[in-house]
Amino acid sequence: MAIPRAAKTLRRTRIQEEKEEQILEAALDVFSARGFRGSTIDQIAEVARMSKPNLLYYFRTKEAMHRALIDRVLYTWLEPLRAFDAEGNPEEEIRSYIRRKLEMARDFPRESRLFANEVLQGAPHIEDELKGPLKQLVDEKAEVIRAWTKSGKIAECDPYHLIFSIWSTTQHYADFDVQVRAVLGQEHAGDERFEDAARFLEQLFIGGLRPNTPAT
Amino acid sequence: MAIPRAAKTLRRTRIQEEKEEQILEAALDVFSARGFRGSTIDQIAEVARMSKPNLLYYFRTKEAMHRALIDRVLYTWLEPLRAFDAEGNPEEEIRSYIRRKLEMARDFPRESRLFANEVLQGAPHIEDELKGPLKQLVDEKAEVIRAWTKSGKIAECDPYHLIFSIWSTTQHYADFDVQVRAVLGQEHAGDERFEDAARFLEQLFIGGLRPNTPAT
DNA sequence: CGGATATTTGACCGATTGGTAAACATTACA
DNA sequence: TGTAATGTTTACCAATCGGTCAAATATCCG
Numbered sequence: 001m002a003i004p005r006a007a008k009t010l011r012r013t014r015i016q017e018e019k020e021e022q023i024l025e026a027a028l029d030v031f032s033a034r035g036f037r038g039s040t041i042d043q044i045a046e047v048a049r050m051s052k053p054n055l056l057y058y059f060r061t062k063e064a065m066h067r068a069l070i071d072r073v074l075y076t077w078l079e080p081l082r083a084f085d086a087e088g089n090p091e092e093e094i095r096s097y098i099r100r101k102l103e104m105a106r107d108f109p110r111e112s113r114l115f116a117n118e119v120l121q122g123a124p125h126i127e128d129e130l131k132g133p134l135k136q137l138v139d140e141k142a143e144v145i146r147a148w149t150k151s152g153k154i155a156e157c158d159p160y161h162l163i164f165s166i167w168s169t170t171q172h173y174a175d176f177d178v179q180v181r182a183v184l185g186q187e188h189a190g191d192e193r194f195e196d197a198a199r200f201l202e203q204l205f206i207g208g209l210r211p212n213t214p215a216t
Numbered sequence: 217m218a219i220p221r222a223a224k225t226l227r228r229t230r231i232q233e234e235k236e237e238q239i240l241e242a243a244l245d246v247f248s249a250r251g252f253r254g255s256t257i258d259q260i261a262e263v264a265r266m267s268k269p270n271l272l273y274y275f276r277t278k279e280a281m282h283r284a285l286i287d288r289v290l291y292t293w294l295e296p297l298r299a300f301d302a303e304g305n306p307e308e309e310i311r312s313y314i315r316r317k318l319e320m321a322r323d324f325p326r327e328s329r330l331f332a333n334e335v336l337q338g339a340p341h342i343e344d345e346l347k348g349p350l351k352q353l354v355d356e357k358a359e360v361i362r363a364w365t366k367s368g369k370i371a372e373c374d375p376y377h378l379i380f381s382i383w384s385t386t387q388h389y390a391d392f393d394v395q396v397r398a399v400l401g402q403e404h405a406g407d408e409r410f411e412d413a414a415r416f417l418e419q420l421f422i423g424g425l426r427p428n429t430p431a432t
Numbered sequence: 433c434g435g436a437t438a439t440t441t442g443a444c445c446g447a448t449t450g451g452t453a454a455a456c457a458t459t460a461c462a
Numbered sequence: 463t464g465t466a467a468t469g470t471t472t473a474c475c476a477a478t479c480g481g482t483c484a485a486a487t488a489t490c491c492g
Binding site: 015040041042052053056060061062 | 478479480481482483489
């Protein structure tokens with residue numbers, strides 16, 4: 001008889017690692033495209049090329065799958081904000097934060113949509129993460145920005161709304177990709193589109209935050 | 217025997233108007249909160265305080281409900297962009313566009329989330345609207361903005377990405393409301409939050425688009 | 433090898449899904 | 463008022479949902 005999954009081994013086998021990886025990869029595909037409620041275990045099983053009971057051998061419920069996925073992705077997702085350096089040059093820090101976030105929207109759109117789906121539907125599964133680790137990190141970085149504004153290195157502004165606006169503008173290219181494509185058409189595809197967006201956003205934020213622009 | 221719904225009357229009765237209104241109101245509640253696939257007809261029926269078969273008397277399928285809702289909301293949703301006036305003062309036009317979009321995010325968050333859910337999941341039901349009417353309108357307004365940049369009234373910039381960034385920053389406050397709340401905490405609730413956002417975004421966009429800032 | 437353990441699967445379950453059929457109730461209107 | 467058209471509901475359907483179970487199979491290790 002197999003050991004009940006809750007008490008499953010102290011050491012994880014090679015197969016466990018591989019299969020769990022395989023499942024979470026498939027789960028990312030499905031959850032990010034259809035949201036939690038819109039996804040079915042069968043769909044994930046199909047993408048993962050496993051039988052449904054086999055998935056449920058590794059993750060006892062659909063929720064457990066989702067939670068494991070969120071946990072794995074969340075840390076990485078906040079990496080760019082964490083890299084925000086109080087000692088650095090403000091303009092350069094903001095510029096590179098924008099670029100990093102934009103790169104993530106380009107390279108990891110599924111991860112972006114996973115969170116977008118979740119938050120959009122009221123964040124029923126990640127409320128704690130939002131109010132805990134996320135808020136804490138944002139508070140910390142907001143303080144850094146506040147210091148920059150106080151010292152006149154960048155224009156006086158609300159640091160929280162600054163962060164929100166960087167999140168929204170960059171993630172837009174992942175979350176609303178089909179809309180962006182529909183509007184821009186087939187021209188301006190791929191990297192060109194990415195570069196255009198980067199150029200615009202840098203201009204917008206650097207210009208918009210320039211301290212005390214000498215009277216016009 | 218009732219007339220088959222497809223051929224249902226040329227004139228719509230009072231009851232039809234009322235009930236369809238009632239259903240679409242409920243459908244907006246449910247679809248915007250859970251996405252199309254995550255919503256069930258029963259949930260809509262409960263919110264609408266009708267029996268499920270009664271809903272299906274007015275809308276033959278879940279899809280028909282969704283489509284009717286999209287159609288009704290889309291026109292209104294694009295109103296602010298349509299108001300964008302080529303003859304107006306660029307700075308003032310942009311400022312009021314931002315404000316209008318922000319007001320819509322505040323006053324009609326369900327409508328915003330309805331589209332966000334749809335687009336996020338690949339826009340399977342509104343692809344045509346995106347590639348047709350939406351693209352057309354955006355193209356037209358992008359041309360207006362282009363003229364402003366050419367004449368030096370605002371800084372040279374990509375008009376499409378400008379529009380995207382106004383969409384994303386403003387709609388963020390509707391679509392990611394729970395995240396915004398989680399990060400900002402209970403302080404800065406309601407109107408104060410709205411005013412803070414408006415002030416920041418105006419500063420960002422007006423500053424970021426100021427033409428040829430005199431050398432720093 | 434051989435037995436213990438870990439993995440995989442087909443068959444199945446009750447609940448829920450979108451949707452239908454037909455009886456029943458209400459309304460509009462001549 | 464009567465009756466035809468419109469509106470509503472109860473009972474139901476097949477398909478799909480998340481999840482279980484026991485049997486079958488593969489793997490590990492002495």
